[in-house]
Structures are given as C-alpha cells and as structure tokens.
Amino acid sequence: MRGDVDHGASxxxxxxxxxxxxxxxxxxxxxxxxxxxxxxxxxxSRVLHLGLGDAAxxxxxxxxxxxxxxxxxxxxxxxxxxxxxxxxxLMERLLVxxxxxxxxxxxxxxxxxxxxxxxxxxxxxxxxxxxxPVLTATWRVGGGVLRASDALTAAVAVAGxxxxxxxxxxxxxxxxxxxxxxxxxxxxxxGVDTRRVRAAAFAAAGVxxxxxxxxxxxxxxxxxxxxxxxxxxxxxxxxxxxxxxPLLVCLGAAxxxxxxxxxxxxxxxxxxxxTYVVALGALAAGxxxxx
Amino acid sequence: MTAGRGGRAWLAAVAVVALVxxxxxxxxxxxxxxxVAVAVTRGALGAAAAVAVAVxxxxxAVAGIAGVAGYASxxxxxxxxxxxxxxLAGIGLGALTSVVLGxxxxxxxxxxxxxxxxxxxxxxxxxxxxxxxxxxxxSGLQPVPGLSVPLPGGDTLAFGPAxxxxxxxxxxxxxxxxxxxxxxxxxxxxxxAIGGDPERALDAGLRPLRGTLxxxxxxxxxxxxxxxxAVHATGVATPSSFSVDAAVLPLLAAMLAARGGPAAAAxxxxxxxxxxxxxLPALGWTGPPGAExxxxxxxxxxTLxxxxGGRRVRAxxxxxxxxxxxxxxxxxxxxxxxxxxxxxxxxxxxxxxxxGFDVVPERGAAPLAQxxxxxxxxxxxxLAGANGAGKSxxxxxxxxxxxxxxxxxxxxxxxGARARAVLLPQQGGGWPGCTVGETxxxxxxxxxxxxxxxxQAADAWAAALDLDGAWDTPCESLSHxxxxxxxxxxxxxxxxxxLLCDEPLAGLDGADRERTLDCLRSAAGQxxxxxxxxxxxxxxxxIAAATTELRRLDLDGGGEPAPGAAPA
Numbered sequence: 001m002r003g004d005v006d007h008g009a010s011x012x013x014x015x016x017x018x019x020x021x022x023x024x025x026x027x028x029x030x031x032x033x034x035x036x037x038x039x040x041x042x043x044x045s046r047v048l049h050l051g052l053g054d055a056a057x058x059x060x061x062x063x064x065x066x067x068x069x070x071x072x073x074x075x076x077x078x079x080x081x082x083x084x085x086x087x088x089x090l091m092e093r094l095l096v097x098x099x100x101x102x103x104x105x106x107x108x109x110x111x112x113x114x115x116x117x118x119x120x121x122x123x124x125x126x127x128x129x130x131x132x133p134v135l136t137a138t139w140r141v142g143g144g145v146l147r148a149s150d151a152l153t154a155a156v157a158v159a160g161x162x163x164x165x166x167x168x169x170x171x172x173x174x175x176x177x178x179x180x181x182x183x184x185x186x187x188x189x190x191g192v193d194t195r196r197v198r199a200a201a202f203a204a205a206g207v208x209x210x211x212x213x214x215x216x217x218x219x220x221x222x223x224x225x226x227x228x229x230x231x232x233x234x235x236x237x238x239x240x241x242x243x244x245x246p247l248l249v250c251l252g253a254a255x256x257x258x259x260x261x262x263x264x265x266x267x268x269x270x271x272x273x274x275t276y277v278v279a280l281g282a283l284a285a286g287x288x289x290x291x
Numbered sequence: 292m293t294a295g296r297g298g299r300a301w302l303a304a305v306a307v308v309a310l311v312x313x314x315x316x317x318x319x320x321x322x323x324x325x326x327v328a329v330a331v332t333r334g335a336l337g338a339a340a341a342v343a344v345a346v347x348x349x350x351x352a353v354a355g356i357a358g359v360a361g362y363a364s365x366x367x368x369x370x371x372x373x374x375x376x377x378x379l380a381g382i383g384l385g386a387l388t389s390v391v392l393g394x395x396x397x398x399x400x401x402x403x404x405x406x407x408x409x410x411x412x413x414x415x416x417x418x419x420x421x422x423x424x425x426x427x428x429x430s431g432l433q434p435v436p437g438l439s440v441p442l443p444g445g446d447t448l449a450f451g452p453a454x455x456x457x458x459x460x461x462x463x464x465x466x467x468x469x470x471x472x473x474x475x476x477x478x479x480x481x482x483x484a485i486g487g488d489p490e491r492a493l494d495a496g497l498r499p500l501r502g503t504l505x506x507x508x509x510x511x512x513x514x515x516x517x518x519x520x521a522v523h524a525t526g527v528a529t530p531s532s533f534s535v536d537a538a539v540l541p542l543l544a545a546m547l548a549a550r551g552g553p554a555a556a557a558x559x560x561x562x563x564x565x566x567x568x569x570x571l572p573a574l575g576w577t578g579p580p581g582a583e584x585x586x587x588x589x590x591x592x593x594t595l596x597x598x599x600g601g602r603r604v605r606a607x608x609x610x611x612x613x614x615x616x617x618x619x620x621x622x623x624x625x626x627x628x629x630x631x632x633x634x635x636x637x638x639x640x641x642x643x644x645x646x647g648f649d650v651v652p653e654r655g656a657a658p659l660a661q662x663x664x665x666x667x668x669x670x671x672x673x674l675a676g677a678n679g680a681g682k683s684x685x686x687x688x689x690x691x692x693x694x695x696x697x698x699x700x701x702x703x704x705x706x707g708a709r710a711r712a713v714l715l716p717q718q719g720g721g722w723p724g725c726t727v728g729e730t731x732x733x734x735x736x737x738x739x740x741x742x743x744x745x746x747q748a749a750d751a752w753a754a755a756l757d758l759d760g761a762w763d764t765p766c767e768s769l770s771h772x773x774x775x776x777x778x779x780x781x782x783x784x785x786x787x788x789x790l791l792c793d794e795p796l797a798g799l800d801g802a803d804r805e806r807t808l809d810c811l812r813s814a815a816g817q818x819x820x821x822x823x824x825x826x827x828x829x830x831x832x833x834i835a836a837a838t839t840e841l842r843r844l845d846l847d848g849g850g851e852p853a854p855g856a857a858p859a
Binding site: 275 | 406418420546579588590
C-alpha cells in the first residue's frame with residue numbers, strides 16, 4: 001500500500017508532513033488489521049499464515065466487483081468478509097491440517113496456496129484493478145486533508161486490536177486458542193475441539209484481513225498481486241510485536257506503514273525496498289524478543 | 292548402510308537423467324531448449340534448498356539468491372567481463388547473500404526463517420524495480436552474453452542452443468552430485484546434527500552457527516550456479532526470480548525429497564518446472580490458474596500428502612521398521628551380559644565439584660534450589676527430588692557451566708582438568724535428521740578418534756546395544772526404547788569425564804533398564820564420573836554411591852540446601 005502523496009517536493013512543509021502522517025496512519029491501520037489476523041491464526045496454531053494476503057485480496061476483489069455491478073457497498077463488504085473467512089478456513093483445512101504440526105511445511109504450503117489463489121482471481125476477474133466505494137467526506141486538519149475513509153481505517157484497526165486483546169486474554173475462546181497452540185493433545189484431554197478452534201482462528205484471520213483489503217481497495221484500487229505485499233507487511237507487524245499484545249501489533253504496523261509512506265515520498269519507487277528492509281529488521285528483532 | 296543406498300540411488304538417478312537429457316537437443320526444437328535449460332536450473336534450486344533444509348534452515352530465498360547471482364553475472368558480462376569470470380562472481384555473491392540471510396535469521400525458528408527469507412526475496416524484487424536504469428526494470432537485463440569461454444589468442448568458444456543445454460546440464464548435474472555426496476559424508480551428517488538439535492550438537496564439539504553458515508554458503512553457491520546458468524542460457528535476467536511463485540517451488544521440492552537429499556530435490560524441482568513449462572501447456576491447460584502456478588500447487592499437494600500424518604515417502608529413504616529394534620530388546624534380557632566397549636574419558640579422568648550452585652530456570656529468575664555436590668572421579672552420584680524440584684534444570688546448568696568454564700560454583704576436580712562433560716537429556720535420542728549410524732559415527736569422531744577408529748567404535752556400540760538393525764533408520768523414526776539406547780551410545784562415544792544423566796530409565800522396559808544401569812556402572816568402572824537424576828530410588832540405590840535430595844527453596848522455606856546423603 002503506497003501512500004498517495006505528492007512527490008518531488010524539495011522540502012517538507014508542515015502541511016506535507018502532516019499529510020504524510022495522516023497517510024501513514026491509514027496505511028498502518030491496514031497492516032495492523034492484517035497483522036492482527038496473522039496473530040490470531042498464529043495464536044491458535046503456531047503457523048504463520050503466509051497465504052492470508054492473497055485470501056484477503058481475493059475477497060476484496062470479489063466485493064469490489066459486486067459493488068461495481070450495483071450491489072450496495074455495505075452488502076458487498078459483508079460478502080467480502082465472508083469470502084475472506086471461508087478462503088482462510090479452507091486454507092487451514094487443506095494446507096495446514098495435513099501438515100500435521102510441521103510449521104515450516106504449513107507455511108510453505110500456504111505460500112503455494114496463495115500463488116494458486118492469485119492466479120485464479122486474475123483469471124476470474126479480468127479488470128486491471130478493482131476499487132471499492134468509500135466514504136467521500138474529507139476534513140482539513142492543519143495543512144493536511146483527513147479523509148473519512150482513512151480515519152475509519154485507523155479507527156477500525158485500533159478497535160480491532162482492542163477487541164482482539166479482550167478476546168485473547170479475557171474470554172474462553174481466547175483461552176481455547178492458547179491451549180490449542182500449546183499442544184493439541186493436551187487441549188483435547190480437557191475437551192477442547194482443537195480442529196474447530198484452529199478453523200475458527202483462521203476464519204477470524206480471514207475476516208480481519210479481508211476488512212483490511214476492502215479498506216485498502218477504497219484508497220487504491222486492488223490488484224491480485226497486492227496480496228503478497230499486504231500479507232507480508234502485516235505479518236512483519238505481528239512479528240515485530242513478538243506475536244504478543246495486539247496493541248503492539250499496531251505499533252509495529254505504524255513503523256512499517258510510516259516507513260512506507262515516508263520512504264515512498266522521499267525515494268519514489270525505491271521506498272518499497274526500504275520498507276521491506278525495515279519490515280525484515282522488525283521481523284528479526286521482534287521474533288527474537290518473543291523467543 | 293541404507294541411508295547410503297537411498298542417497299546413492301538418487302545420485303544415480305540424477306546421473307541417468309542427465310545422460311538421457313544430454314540427448315535431448317537431438318530431438319528438441321530450438322524453442323524447447325530454453326525451457327529445458329530453465330527446468331534444469333530449477334533442479335539446481337531444489338537441490339540448493341535441500342542443503343539449507345538439511346541444516347534446519349528452510350529457505351524461500353533460494354530463487355531470489357539465484358536472481359541476485361544472475362543479475363550480478365549478467366551485469367558484469369554486459370560490462371565486458373569474461374563470462375566464466377562473471378559467473379564465478381555471481382556464484383560468490385549468491386553464497387555471500389545466503390550467509391548474510393543466515394546471520395540475520397540466526398536466532399529464528401524454522402517458520403520464522405521461512406518468513407524472513409520470503410520478505411528478503413520481495414525486498415530484492417523491489418530493489419530491481421527501484422533501479423530500472425541499472426537493472427532493466429520489469430523488462431529485465433538484456434541482452435546478456437551467452438555462455439562462452441575465452442580461448443588463448445583472443446578467440447572465444449561460443450555455445451549454440453544445444454551446446455548451452457549440454458553445458459547447463461553438465462554443470463548443474465555436477466553441482467547437485469557434489470552437494471549430494473557432501474550431504475552423505477561427514478559434513479552432511481554434521482549439518483543435519485546441527486539442524487536436528489543444536490544443543491546436542493554442542494556436546495559433540497560442533498559449532499552450530501558456523502556449521503549453519505557453511506551449509507548456507509554451499510546452498511547459496513548452488514543456487515547461484517542455477518541463477519547464472521539460467522541468465523546466460525536465456526540471455527536475459529528478469530525480476531521473476533524474486534516472485535513468490537518462484538520462491539516456493541525449491542523449498543517444496545526439498546521438503547518432498549526429505550532425506551533423499553539434493554539429488555531427489557533436484558529431480559522434483561526439474562520435474563515440476565517441466566510440468567509447468569511444457570507438459571501442462573502441451574495438454575492444453577490454459578488456466579486459471581496458470582500452468583506454472585498449477586504445477587506449484589500440484590507439488591504442494593504431493594508434498595503434503597507424502598508427509599501427512601508423520602509418514603515419510605519411504606522410497607526416498609528406505610530404512611528398517613520404526614520399532615524394529617524392540618524385539619531385539621526383549622530378547623536381550625535373556626542373553627548374556629553385554630561386553631561394553633572402552634569408555635575411557637577424553638583428556639583423562641575428572642571428578643565434579645559443585646559448591647553453592649544456584650539452580651535457576653532462566654536468566655534473572657529466582658533460584659529454585661541450591662546444590663552442593665562433590666563426586667570423586669569414577670563414582671556414581673544420585674540426584675533425587677520431586678517433580679519441579681529442579682533436577683533437569685540443575686543438570687543442564689552444570690553441563691553448561693562446565694562447557695563454558697570459569698564458573699566458581701561448578702568445576703572439574705582437579706581444577707583446570709581438560710575434561711569433557713556431556714548431558715544425557717531426558718527426551719529423545721540421537722540427532723534428529725541423522726540415522727542411527729550417522730549419529731554413532733559422528734559422536735565417535737567427536738570423541739577424537741580417527742576415521743577407522745570411529746567406525747570401529749560406532750560398530751562396537753551398535754553391537755553392544757543391539758542397534759545394528761536400526762543402523763540406517765532416522766533417529767526421529769525410532770521407538771522410545773531404541774532411541775534411548777542410541778542416546779546412551781551417543782553420549783558415551785563422546786568419551787565424557789563427567790556424564791550427567793537426566794532420568795535415563797524413564798519409559799524403559801525391564802531389559803532396557805537393566806542394560807542402562809549396567810552400562811552406567813561399567814562407565815563408572817572405566818573412570819567416568821556419573822551423576823544420575825532419577826525418580827526410581829530403588830534403581831538409583833543399586834548404582835549410586837550417594838544420593839542428594841534436591842528440595843525447592845520456596846517450598847521448603849529455607850535457604851539451607853537439603854543434605855540428604857543417602858548411602859547406597
């Protein structure tokens with residue numbers, strides 16, 4: 001997700017800086033939602049959901065295509081979320097469960113599954129890109145423009161993080177997730193249906209990521225190839241937090257999203273490479289902390 | 292050994308395929324030859340991924356590393372470098388990139404390393420996009436000079452399409468076979484030992500980080516070879532090497548090959564490449580998904596099916612039945628007592644002195660207990676205590692302190708002895724990833740024996756512990772009892788002066804318990820100082836000269852270490 005800021009400025013005015021910050025906030029919100037999805041799947045299975053971005057973009061393109069065809073945007077969004085949940089749960093059933101606890105094999109299989117999914121969506125939806133209708137209201141904030149859709153993205157991310165924190169730490173569903181990840185055999189001895197828990201975790205991950213992709217498609221029209229980037233940056237945000245607190249996932253996303261917007265503003269196309277390097281560092285550092 | 296037979300079979304298969312494919316230019320059109328060269332180089336990537344998997348570093352960056360090498364070689368050749376020299380530079384850069392990734396992910400688990408290498412691959416692709424003037428952007432770097440060799444006198448030996456395929460095939464086959472042989476020999480066993488269990492590898496004097504980086508350098512060099520050959524064979528370096536689609540194929544091929552090693556992975560990679568490039572299009576498949584993506588999906592499905600439920604594709608790595616050694620175990624109890632091989636400690640005898648040692652589960656935590664031990668050389672000392680008292684933690688801490696040296700609370704007796712302390716852990720046995728034979732040979736070599744002596748010692752221990760029938764079986768496939776026998780042989784082949792045993796009798800049947808007790812008694816008789824943590828006090832009393840009771844400080848409410856010396 002590249003921030004759509006003006007390039008080529010010789011200096012950064014206060015207004016431009018504010019605009020960058022607002023764009024960075026929205027971008028971070030998208031990565032945070034995907035990161036939360038990765039985290040909930042990881043919490044239930046210890047598997048890195050490397051196919052999540054592709055499932056999310058598939059869902060968003062389905063929703064956007066429906067909206068283009070005249071289906072009301074809220075209905076199209078709900079359909080997108082359901083498609084995201086179904087695809088992600090299907091990936092768990094077909095690619096993660098057969099791996100029988102081999103997390104590296106499951107991760108590689110999810111990458112392969114994402115590859116196939118990307119090709120399928122490219123074949124089924126033939127437009128170059130699909131945009132999702134968004135809230136069009138804008139407000140002037142200092143020297144920048146805050147779009148309602150961006151504010152919604154950031155707010156949804158924070159609410160998602162808070163909600164996920166409550167679910168993981170304060171509910172029976174969260175406890176079941178943690179117990180399942182700790183060891184399926186032990187969890188089953190106390191009556192936890194670990195298969196259902198894992199499937200539910202992946203479905204929830206699909207909903208969160210599809211929500212992120214729908215919001216992203218409202219900012220920049222979605223293409224099938226974007227799924228990999230969104231998924232991986234979200235994963236790095238979750239890893240930067242050591243797969244710990246959901247609010248830390250948001251901070252990780254802020255680091256990656258902020259870097260992307262700022263680096264793209266300064267370097268243009270080179271910003272993406274810088275973003276990946278920062279994401280790489282966040283992943284390595286955060287994972288060590290988790291270990 | 293069966294491991295060798297499995298590895299040899301795949302190496303032979305690579306040689307046969309290379310020979311058959313060498314005839315391909317005779318009946319392939321010029322248009323087909325490019326795809327053949329690409330499929331062959333994908334085989335090299337599968338083999339490179341197999342080397343990385345062997346050392347416990349499943350990498351999605353192999354194709355990206357090939358891309359780095361290809362771009363470097365292509366760019367250098369376009370700037371006037373001789374093609375062989377440019378290729379060598381590209382291969383070197385591939386090895387270096389692989390090592391850098393290994394360092395960056397040194398502390399990550401397998402899944403973390405998968406993610407890290409995928410992000411690194413995409414970073415490479417983004418860098419190519421960012422430098423269109425230098426690297427050609429999405430259209431790629433071209434025209435890259437074809438394979439050619441400068442000759443004396445200023446002439447150049449240039450290869451046509453058929454010659455290019457021949458040369459590509461020859462170089463890839465040579466690289467794959469070299470890596471396959473390396474993995475079958477001692478370096479490969481060391482890498483698998485490191486990948487299987489770094490802690491146990493430390494016992495054998497292996498350096499996990501160094502071994503990992505060496506293996507990754509070899510993997511990167513092989514990937515680089517594939518990358519430079521693809522670029523010079525097709526005449527263009529494209530960013531497709533940095534795509535997710537390209538990244539996942541080699542890793543899946545390596546996982547499918549499992550212990551078949553680089554040769555099997557190369558064949559799986561090349562076959563998948565051929566399926567996507569030629570077979571599916573020839574069958575009329577137009578997608579979606581595209582033929583290459585479908586081929587990758589098929590490979591993923593086959594890999595999952597092959598590995599599902601803990602089953603390996605036995606044909607790739609044949610071995611004895613998993614619990615084949617148990618029958619021998621049952622019979623062993625009725626046979627005459629085994630004659631134990633020599634166990635003289637490396638560097639001479641040494642006792643163990645532990646004074647005021649805090650048993651700490653992790654850095655910064657409050658001590659669970661405090662331990663005092665004075666064990667003379669060649670004695671057996673028991674260590675008892677309730678679950679959670681800290682017995683395992685104490686043994687791990689003592690082993691670590693003795694390995695590091697310099698801890699005032701733990702030392703060999705006499706002080707300064709150049710002795711070796713080895714831990715017999717509570718779980719597992721042998722090195723996961725290695726066969727029983729490889730484990731014993733590796734441990735024997737780590738006990739400072741020559742090659743011939745190591746073979747002799749490993750054979751002697753296999754005979755003494757009835758492991759002959761399981762010699763070619765991967766350790767992780769063994770039943771618990773057999774695996775514990777392998778572990779007993781492994782630690783004693785290391786020739787420790789101090790052996791720290793964590794519940795060595797847990798989960799063993801009567802015959803194996805007797806055999807283990809007898810072996811430990813014999814070890815002590817040959818000068819090994821043995822500390823045994825065990826719940827079975829009756830068995831402990833049979834071999835231990837004294838037993839110390841470990842009590843938790845927080846539960847017993849005091850700072851006084853519990854004395855509890857219980858004479859045998």
